[in-house]
Amino acid sequence: xxxxxxxxxxxxQLRRREWTPLDAEWQFALDPAARWRQPGEVEFGRTIRxxxxxxxxxxxxxxxxxxxxxxxxxRIPAPELAPGERLHLHFGAVDWEATVWAGGRVVATHEGGxxxxxxxxxxxxxxxxxxxxELVVRAGDDPHDLTKPRGKQDWHLHPxxxxxxxxxxxxxxxxxxxxxxxxIAKVRWTPVLERWELGLEASIQGEPRDDVRLRARLTAGxxxxxxxxxxxxxGEVQRRIALSDPGIEDYRNELLWSPERPTLIQVHLxxxxxxxxxxxxxxxxxxxxxxxxQGDRFVLNGRPxxxxxxxxxxxxxxxxxxxxxxxxxxxxxxxxxxMGFNGVRKHQKIEDPxxxxxxxxxxxxxxxxxxxxYRFTTASVERLxxxxxxxxxxxxxxxxxxxxVPFNESWGVPxxxxxxxxxxxxxxxxxxxxxxxxxRPVVGNDGWESVATDxxxxxxxxxxxxxxxxxxxxxxxxxxxxxxxERPGGRMLILGDSxxxxxxxxxxxxxxxxxxxxxxxxxxxxxxxxxxxxxxRYTKLLAIVRxxxxxxxxxxxxxxxxxxxxxGLLFADRTPKFPLEEIARATRGPSxxxxxxxxxxxxxxxxxxxxxx
Numbered sequence: 001x002x003x004x005x006x007x008x009x010x011x012x013q014l015r016r017r018e019w020t021p022l023d024a025e026w027q028f029a030l031d032p033a034a035r036w037r038q039p040g041e042v043e044f045g046r047t048i049r050x051x052x053x054x055x056x057x058x059x060x061x062x063x064x065x066x067x068x069x070x071x072x073x074x075r076i077p078a079p080e081l082a083p084g085e086r087l088h089l090h091f092g093a094v095d096w097e098a099t100v101w102a103g104g105r106v107v108a109t110h111e112g113g114x115x116x117x118x119x120x121x122x123x124x125x126x127x128x129x130x131x132x133x134e135l136v137v138r139a140g141d142d143p144h145d146l147t148k149p150r151g152k153q154d155w156h157l158h159p160x161x162x163x164x165x166x167x168x169x170x171x172x173x174x175x176x177x178x179x180x181x182x183x184i185a186k187v188r189w190t191p192v193l194e195r196w197e198l199g200l201e202a203s204i205q206g207e208p209r210d211d212v213r214l215r216a217r218l219t220a221g222x223x224x225x226x227x228x229x230x231x232x233x234x235g236e237v238q239r240r241i242a243l244s245d246p247g248i249e250d251y252r253n254e255l256l257w258s259p260e261r262p263t264l265i266q267v268h269l270x271x272x273x274x275x276x277x278x279x280x281x282x283x284x285x286x287x288x289x290x291x292x293x294q295g296d297r298f299v300l301n302g303r304p305x306x307x308x309x310x311x312x313x314x315x316x317x318x319x320x321x322x323x324x325x326x327x328x329x330x331x332x333x334x335x336x337x338x339m340g341f342n343g344v345r346k347h348q349k350i351e352d353p354x355x356x357x358x359x360x361x362x363x364x365x366x367x368x369x370x371x372x373x374y375r376f377t378t379a380s381v382e383r384l385x386x387x388x389x390x391x392x393x394x395x396x397x398x399x400x401x402x403x404x405v406p407f408n409e410s411w412g413v414p415x416x417x418x419x420x421x422x423x424x425x426x427x428x429x430x431x432x433x434x435x436x437x438x439x440r441p442v443v444g445n446d447g448w449e450s451v452a453t454d455x456x457x458x459x460x461x462x463x464x465x466x467x468x469x470x471x472x473x474x475x476x477x478x479x480x481x482x483x484x485x486e487r488p489g490g491r492m493l494i495l496g497d498s499x500x501x502x503x504x505x506x507x508x509x510x511x512x513x514x515x516x517x518x519x520x521x522x523x524x525x526x527x528x529x530x531x532x533x534x535x536x537r538y539t540k541l542l543a544i545v546r547x548x549x550x551x552x553x554x555x556x557x558x559x560x561x562x563x564x565x566x567x568g569l570l571f572a573d574r575t576p577k578f579p580l581e582e583i584a585r586a587t588r589g590p591s592x593x594x595x596x597x598x599x600x601x602x603x604x605x606x607x608x609x610x611x612x613x
Contacts, residue, residue, distance in 0.1 A: 008326050010092055010173040011116075012357040013397050014187050015283045020076075022174040026050050027073040028061065031138075034068035039101055039136040042071045050074075050174055051092070053167045056320040066157065069140045070169050075132040076176065078125040084181025084207060087125045089135065090118045092172025092352065096148055097140040103127055104134070112387040113141070113149065113167070114350035114371060115394055121176075139169035147380040149387055151348035151371030152313060161523075164315060164563045171322045172352055180280045182206040184214075184269055189286035189397040190439060193256075193301065196245040198286055202237040204271065211274040216241065218286075219266050220255060229272070243288070256301050257287035257399045259342040262363030264399075287360065287399035293441045293454045296505050298552050300365075300402070307553025308587060309367065310336060310569070311510060312344040314351055315562050317572045326354050331574065333358040336559065338580050339569060340587030345446075345509060345555045348372060348408065350391050359400035367403040367555075368395060369446070372411035376422055380412060385429065392436045404433050404440055409447035409459065410491075416449045417495055427452040446509050448491035455552070457509035460488035463526040463537075465544050472508070472548045479506065479550055505552035512541060513557040513567040516577050522566030525557075535578040538569070539586040546589045556587075 009015040028048035036042050052059035095113030103124030110117040124133045154163035183206050190199030212232040218225040230237045246252050264285045271279040297304040323329045343365030359366050370388050373380040406429040413422040430444040430452035441454035483494050515524020516534035528534035545554050560568040
């Protein structure tokens with residue numbers, strides 16, 4: 001595991017030794033009416049600290065107004081390239097539409113605010129003759145456009161209700177990387193636990209060669225699991241790596257990935273020619289685990305696992321959707337575990353890959369949810385579908401991800417009960433997701449109005465404990481009545497014929513939302529007056545929810561206060577609203593020793609760091 005104090009690779013599952021971060025001050029210009037089209041027209045009159053969005057204080061701009069576009073410019077030194085080497089420029093995410101120039105030429109265009117892209121800027125590097133390369137980025141982002149995936153970004157001037165300030169332009173790390181002439185461009189891992197195998201797919205790009213082999217060396221701690229070499233055919237390798245089954249369950253459990261024991265398998269990949277010369281050298285990781293839905297339970301590694309999730313929107317007070325640094329991402333994962341949760345539902349945001357790395361490394365389950373568009377049009381369908389496929393492609397190999405959620409609360413499909421076209425859209429995204437990734441459950445439309453799903457997620461903010469107990473307590477007959485009669489949020493829970501034979505896991509995937517804040521204007525679904533009152537309400541509510549046998553798990557709203565929403569277990573600066581150990585006890589209930597000991601370790605480490613500050 002890399003030390004969080006040192007620079008860490010923004011693409012954790014395909015790492016090379018040499019990469020250069022470009023997170024620094026760039027020249028910057030706002031373009032409110034999007035009147036500039038070429039870099040030569042732009043009047044650069046200020047600077048911005050990349051990768052923080054211009055709406056944030058950390059960027060040095062702090063402009064939360066309306067603007068259609070913004071521009072960035074920076075000069076970077078051109079590295080000396082060996083024959084055949086290429087220089088790639090990478091962007092973690094740019095919201096929403098990006099055009100990139102290098103040395104005065106357009107080298108890349110991209111649409112979608114949550115997915116990465118890169119440009120080959122080798123020609124600009126060679127033309128500079130060892131000098132600097134001028135990079136220019138134009139980010140177009142219409143603040144009023146509701147047909148693009150935008151998640152919680154408000155279309156009003158000021159944040160209202162449950163929506164927050166916008167994120168425009170570059171908001172994840174930018175970096176360059178020198179790559180060899182023939183290189184490993186992509187790696188995908190698929191665990192197959194029933195056969196004790198790992199599926200490996202690797203894409204090889206660059207100069208075509210007939211004498212290339214891929215060596216894969218897999219280790220878990222001191223244990224060598226595999227050291228195999230495969231011939232590259234037609235630019236790819238697709239293999240199943242068979243591991244030795246330890247047989248004895250104790251040994252099997254040591255190798256399996258779970259929240260209690262997040263064992264990662266480290267991978268060293270090398271491209272070799274027939275003389276065994278190394279053409280490319282990268283590092284990756286994977287894990288051995290299985291995810292499934294069996295009857296009315298969620299199953300990890302063949303065992304039912306009650307899900308204890310917390311809704312996490314991934315915002316910070318001064319940096320917006322961008323974490324202050326890598327340590328902040330790690331700390332959020334640790335805090336979640338210290339509060340007794342075994343997972344998060346990442347709400348209306350595709351998180352930075354570094355967060356997913358820490359969830360993989362420290363053992364935290366993640367439900368990944370697509371940020372919504374808010375209109376149903378041909379453009380919104382095409383945009384969301386394209387970006388959702390890119391999200392799945394980016395994050396497929398992360399063992400922490402255990403569910404995909406393409407829709408939330410019928411956002412973007414507001415007439416779902418009455419519109420066959422909108423129902424077909426949700427069904428199509430459900431089946432497309434199952435096609436792209438048949439290994440994970442898919443929650444088609446979380447909250448209500450399910451038309452195609454593997455888990456029935458219900459959003460219910462009723463603060464009457466007795467009513468919660470009555471609504472979700474009882475047997476199969478009670479469950480049937482729930483789907484036929486009850487309308488949490490005023491919405492039907494299931495649409496169509498599936499309502500007569502519900503056989504999926506049922507979860508409360510949003511509930512609670514208890515606000516506690518000194519600010520009178522702070523918002524929540526119900527309100528506590530003091531820290532003690534908040535602790536009492538949370539403890540009693542969780543005791544009820546944990547006791548309901550109908551539920552396969554739950555997701556409490558929410559992890560931390562987010563702008564005007566004060567319903568976090570933590571304040572926005574991640575300070576607990578009552579002691580972490582008490583939060584964990586209420587979240588988890590009567591504990592088994594291994595879980596308790598692991599959570600206690602997280603809490604002690606967090607308190608130690610706090611003392612050392």
